[in-house]
Structure formats: structure tokens, C-alpha cells
Amino acid sequence: MGTPEFAVPYLKSLLNNDFEIVGIITQPDKPTGRKQIISIPPVKAVAIQNNIRIFQSEKLKTDTKIIEELKSLEPDLTVVVAYGQIIPQAILNIAKLGNINVHPSLLPKYRGASPIQNAILNGETKTGITIMLMDAKMDHGPILAQKELLLAGNEDNESLHKIMSDNSSTNFLIETIKKFISNQIAPTIQNDEQATYCQLISKEEAKINWHKSAQIISNQIRAFYPWPTAWTTLSKKRVKIFPPVNITDGHTLAGKIIINNDKFLIGCNDQLLEISELQIEGKNKIKAKDFILGNKDIIDQSFE
RNA sequence: CGCGGGGUAGAGCAGUAGCAGCUCGCCAGGCCCAUAACCUGGAGGUCGUGGGUGCGAAUCCCACCCCCGCAA
Numbered sequence: 467m468g469t470p471e472f473a474v475p476y477l478k479s480l481l482n483n484d485f486e487i488v489g490i491i492t493q494p495d496k497p498t499g500r501k502q503i504i505s506i507p508p509v510k511a512v513a514i515q516n517n518i519r520i521f522q523s524e525k526l527k528t529d530t531k532i533i534e535e536l537k538s539l540e541p542d543l544t545v546v547v548a549y550g551q552i553i554p555q556a557i558l559n560i561a562k563l564g565n566i567n568v569h570p571s572l573l574p575k576y577r578g579a580s581p582i583q584n585a586i587l588n589g590e591t592k593t594g595i596t597i598m599l600m601d602a603k604m605d606h607g608p609i610l611a612q613k614e615l616l617l618a619g620n621e622d623n624e625s626l627h628k629i630m631s632d633n634s635s636t637n638f639l640i641e642t643i644k645k646f647i648s649n650q651i652a653p654t655i656q657n658d659e660q661a662t663y664c665q666l667i668s669k670e671e672a673k674i675n676w677h678k679s680a681q682i683i684s685n686q687i688r689a690f691y692p693w694p695t696a697w698t699t700l701s702k703k704r705v706k707i708f709p710p711v712n713i714t715d716g717h718t719l720a721g722k723i724i725i726n727n728d729k730f731l732i733g734c735n736d737q738l739l740e741i742s743e744l745q746i747e748g749k750n751k752i753k754a755k756d757f758i759l760g761n762k763d764i765i766d767q768s769f770e
Numbered sequence: 771c772g773c774g775g776g777g778u779a780g781a782g783c784a785g786u787a788g789c790a791g792c793u794c795g796c797c798a799g800g801c802c803c804a805u806a807a808c809c810u811g812g813a814g815g816u817c818g819u820g821g822g823u824g825c826g827a828a829u830c831c832c833a834c835c836c837c838c839g840c841a842a
Contacts, residue, residue, distance in 0.1 A: 497842080703775090704839060728806090747839035748775030752782065759793050760783030 467491040469507045472631050473547040476568060477512055479636035480545065485643075488539040489519040491526070491557075493550050527554040536560050543647065545639070546600065555602055563647060565600040568639055570630045572596060572612055574661035577605035582626050584664040585617070586689035589681065592616050595630055597642045599653055606661075608653030611642045622688040622709040667694065674698040676721035676769060680713040680734040687711050687741075698769040700746070705769065708743040708751065721769040730754035732769060 468477060469492050480487060492509045506514075513520050521536065523529040533556050544565040546553065558565050571581035573596040585593040594614040601607040615629065629635070645651050672694045674683055687696040688709045695706045698721070718724055718733035725731070731738040745751040758764060 706839085745838080746775090748837095750776090750838060756782040756794080759781075759795095762783095762793070 467544060467549040468509045468547040469493045469550045470548055471508045472627050473509050474512055475631040475636050476547045476639055477509055479640055481516060483640050487518050488541050489521055491521045494522045494524055526551065526557055533557065552604065558600055566643065567598050567600045569596045569598060569605055572614065573598060573605055573609060574656040574658065576664050577661055578664040579666040580664045583623050583667055583689045586621060586623060586626065587685050589685050590617060595635055595638060597639060606656060608655050610646055610651050610653055613638050620710060622691045624692050669694045672696050676733065677735050680737040680739045683734055683739055684711050684713055700767065700769055704747040706745040707741055710742055712740040714738050714740055719768065723764055723767050725758055725765050728755050730758060
């Protein structure tokens with residue numbers, strides 16, 4: 467079970483390791499983009515290419531038809547990677563050996579919808595991947611294995627997603643499954659007292675407050691890329707700020723723009739933030755250096 | 771018919787009817803111990819496409835194409 471691009475490498479690794487995949491469950495096709503064109507989830511596209519049976523439902527819990535069909539397939543194991551919906555107990559009861567979930571955080575920390583984004587947002591120095599057995603509560607079941615990843619502080623949401631679905635990560639899943647089905651793993655119960663939770667990201671969180679510290683703003687810019695993208699305003703126009711960004715020493719008014727040796731610096735509460743790419747509403751994304759060329763009067767203006 | 775911004779030199783932009791410009795980059799030369807610095811010169815444009823109005827259109831009118839912000 468899975469839906470977005472993040473789940474695709476995991477599905478492919480299962481395919482490449484001679485597991486018999488009797489079917490995939492993915493979210494329904496949804497309209498995306500400015501023109502609201504109906505598009506299929508990335509996982510579904512891979513399933514089509516590989517002639518895998520596909521199940522899609524708005525609400526699995528009440529979809530008795532799909533539940534019966536899944537039962538008839540008699541799966542041994544269910545693997546869930548970023549499905550995007552709460553999975554009802556009726557589905558979890560189907561697979562004989564159980565249900566394995568890949569969760570991109572070091573559980574019990576960052577249970578919930580946006581573990582990668584929130585690890586960056588909170589400036590964590592390490593995070594990781596947890597492979598666990600699922601139970602009725604979200605991200606709560608016993609842990610089979612964990613893989614730690616150290617963060618350098620320049621990761622963004624997109625790059626960290628890629629790292630967490632690279633070959634090393636997908637191999638980690640495959641190895642864990644193999645050990646699990648041959649009874650080499652004793653699942654570890656999670657310590658609920660240490661649990662933290664994260665909600666879906668909202669667009670409201672992505673507005674930059676220049677009165678905060680450069681570190682916090684850097685975290686925001688990286689955590690919210692490529693969606694919803696951290697933004698501010700200049701002369702009442704919306705301006706998106708993209709990673710990478712760089713924190714440097716110095717001080718000026720919050721939001722004030724300084725140009726120094728072609729560097730585009732912005733005042734924060736404590737230090738300065740150097741930005742590399744930005745986008746004014748209605749325009750394409752451009753490099754900060756190019757923006758300066760066409761906007762010589764930008765000096766001494768301020769982001770709001 | 772959801773709301774809105776935009777398309778001008780390789781890049782970023784200015785230019786609301788009268789010789790198509792600015793900054794950067796690029797090429798050549800110069801200066802310098804030297805340089806991403808500085809000086810001189812140069813190349814590079816179907817002003818998104820098609821039509822219309824005008825003596826004259828990047829500029830005004832009509833249609834279309836493409837890019838983007840909001841919203842979803």
C-alpha cells in the first residue's frame with residue numbers, strides 16, 4: 467500500500483527481490499495542478515507498468531467489496547509506505563503474517579503525517595527510518611528495525627525524502643522483511659511516553675516571520691520545500707524563498723534586504739540569512755543574483 | 771467560464787505611438803605582480819504568434835499560444 471513518489475522506490479525494490487505482489491492499494495486518482503487535471507498516483511503508474519492488480523477507494527473502512535477481494539487474494543504480508551489514509555482494522559486483519567509499515571522518523575518521535583518536514587523544522591540533528599508492525603493506533607505498533615540518519619542542517623524536505631527512499635533505505639526494508647519472515651526479529655514495543663506527533667503541514671505555517679532567528683527561518687524554508695514553500699511579501703507581492711540558504715553573521719532590521727558582493731542577505735532577529743533563489747508572484751523562479759541585476763533599487767527595501 | 775501577474779539580446783529587467791535600452795554575461799583589446807576589480811571597443815533582437823487601427827505600433831484593439839502567483 468502506498469501512494470506518492472516516495473513509495474515508488476520501495477515498491478520497485480519489492481518487485482526486484484522476487485516477492486510475489488498480489489495487488490497494490492493506492493489513493494484514488496485526483497485532480498492536480500492549476501488546471502485540475504486528473505492524474506494517477508505515482509505508485510499506480512508503476513503498478514500499471516508491472517501488471518499488478520490495483521485497488522483504489524475513497525474510504526476503505528466501508529468498502530466491503532474491496533475488503534472481500536483482498537481477502538480472496540490471501541496475502542502473506544502487507545507493506546505500507548506513505549499510503550495517505552488511516553488503514554482500517556478490517557484491512558490489517560487480512561495478511562497472515564502481519565502488516566509492515568515504513569515510517570520516516572525514529573519512532574516513537576514524530577508519529578503522524580509529516581515526520582520529515584517536522585524533523586527539519588525542529589532542527590533535529592538526527593532522524594531515521596523505522597520499520598514496524600502496524601496496530602490499531604497510528605504509528606504505534608512494535609518496532610522491527612530502525613536506521614539512523616545524521617542531519618547536517620542543510621537538508622530540505624525534498625532531498626531528505628530522496629535520501630529516505632534511496633537504495634540503502636529500500637534495501638533496509640528488504641533485509642528487515644526477510645529477517646521478519648524467518649523469525650529472526652523480536653519486535654520492540656514503543657515507549658509511548660516519548661511519543662511526539664505531527665500534523666499535516668498547513669500553508670499558514672509557511673509564512674516567514676523575519677523577527678524570528680535565522681536558524682528557525684532556515685529550518686522553515688528547507689522544511690517547506692517544495693511544498694507549500696516558505697514565503698514573505700515585498701511591496702505587497704508574494705515572494706517565495708527557496709533553499710539552499712545560508713546563515714551569516716551580521717545584523718540589521720528584521721526583513722531588511724542587504725546586497726553585499728552579489729550576496730542577497732536578509733535581516734533576521736539575530737543574524738543574516740543569505741538566499742539563493744526566489745520567486746515573485748507571477749514570475750518564474752530566479753537566482754537571487756539575477757534578481758539583483760533587474761532590481762537595482764532593491765537595496766534598503768524590506769520584506770514584510 | 772474561479773481571481774490575478776507575465777512573455778523585449780544568453781540571464782534578470784526598463785521602455786503606454788516617433789532611431790529598441792539598462793545591468794550582468796559573452797567576444798576582442800588595454801591596465802595591472804595579479805584578479806571575479808578597473809578602462810576601451812564589439813557581437814548578439816521577427817519585442818510570444820496571427821490579424822486590425824495609425825503617416826508611424828514593443829506600446830492601442832481583437833483572437834490565439836505559452837509561463838507563473840492565489841485558490842482548489
